[in-house]
Amino acid sequence: MEEEVGQVVLLGLWGSSRCTRVALALKLKGIPYKYVEEDLTNKSELLLKSNPVHQKVPVLLHNGKAIAESLVILEYIEETWNHTSKLLPHDPYQRAKVRFWVNYFDQKIASASYTIFLSKGEEREKEIEKMSEIIRVFIEGVKRDLGDNFPYSKGKSLGLLDIVVGTQACNYKAAHEALKMEVIHSHMNSEFLSWVDALKEHPTMKETLPPHDKLVANLTEKFGPLN
Numbered sequence: 001m002e003e004e005v006g007q008v009v010l011l012g013l014w015g016s017s018r019c020t021r022v023a024l025a026l027k028l029k030g031i032p033y034k035y036v037e038e039d040l041t042n043k044s045e046l047l048l049k050s051n052p053v054h055q056k057v058p059v060l061l062h063n064g065k066a067i068a069e070s071l072v073i074l075e076y077i078e079e080t081w082n083h084t085s086k087l088l089p090h091d092p093y094q095r096a097k098v099r100f101w102v103n104y105f106d107q108k109i110a111s112a113s114y115t116i117f118l119s120k121g122e123e124r125e126k127e128i129e130k131m132s133e134i135i136r137v138f139i140e141g142v143k144r145d146l147g148d149n150f151p152y153s154k155g156k157s158l159g160l161l162d163i164v165v166g167t168q169a170c171n172y173k174a175a176h177e178a179l180k181m182e183v184i185h186s187h188m189n190s191e192f193l194s195w196v197d198a199l200k201e202h203p204t205m206k207e208t209l210p211p212h213d214k215l216v217a218n219l220t221e222k223f224g225p226l227n
């Protein structure tokens with residue numbers, strides 16, 4: 001297999017959803033790879049050389065060629081290993097719609113959740129309300145645009161949007177535990193949470209997500225109520 005796929009190395013960070021999404025895509029495609037954990041307080045020469053512009057993980061090295069930015073890497077994986085399970089639909093218009101919502105998720109939901117982590121008290125509650133509205137718009141749009149492909153249900157293969165949503169949002173219970181509050185309200189975003197809970201049961205998703213307790217400890221240390 002290595003002869004067919006070449007040498008694949010992922011430079012990553014265990015708790016980063018950007019890195020987990022790449023690991024998950026590789027596993028779904030059945031691509032063997034070597035994983036190298038980076039220490040962001042002491043970045044390796046290889047990381048600095050491979051991603052000189054942003055100096056961030058993830059970076060994928062394919063036969064020594066470096067690819068940076070998680071969404072770019074996912075597209076590269078899809079184009080390079082296109083004989084195995086597809087991450088994007090066949091129809092170009094449907095592909096455009098998936099990409100639109102993947103970008104919305106990254107730009108709006110991922111950054112809203114980061115703002116929640118960084119805020120405190122009443123401000124944190126306001127940010128949670130804002131994210132709830134962003135998620136509502138997301139779900140309405142995904143249902144309208146992706147129809148049949150939404151929501152994910154048991155037994156279906158995971159697509160690009162499932163990968164991006166799942167690797168970040170499947171950790172929501174760890175965030176609730178660490179912050180000691182509901183970051184995503186079950187009464188306001190129930191459809192989103194049902195989607196996420198179904199994704200969490202996918203066997204490859206399950207084995208790729210970071211360990212719950214380790215994540216709770218990490219988030220508590222960085223963003224918990226005492227910080």
Ligand SMILES: N[C@@H](CCC(=O)N[C@@H](CS)C(=O)NCC(=O)O)C(=O)O
Binds near residue numbers: 040056057
């Ligand atoms: N847009 C980038 C974001 C990657 C990113 O933010 N990586 C973080 C870890 S989650 C990082 O490497 N941070 C190191 C730094 O900022 O110096 C992507 O999607 O790949």
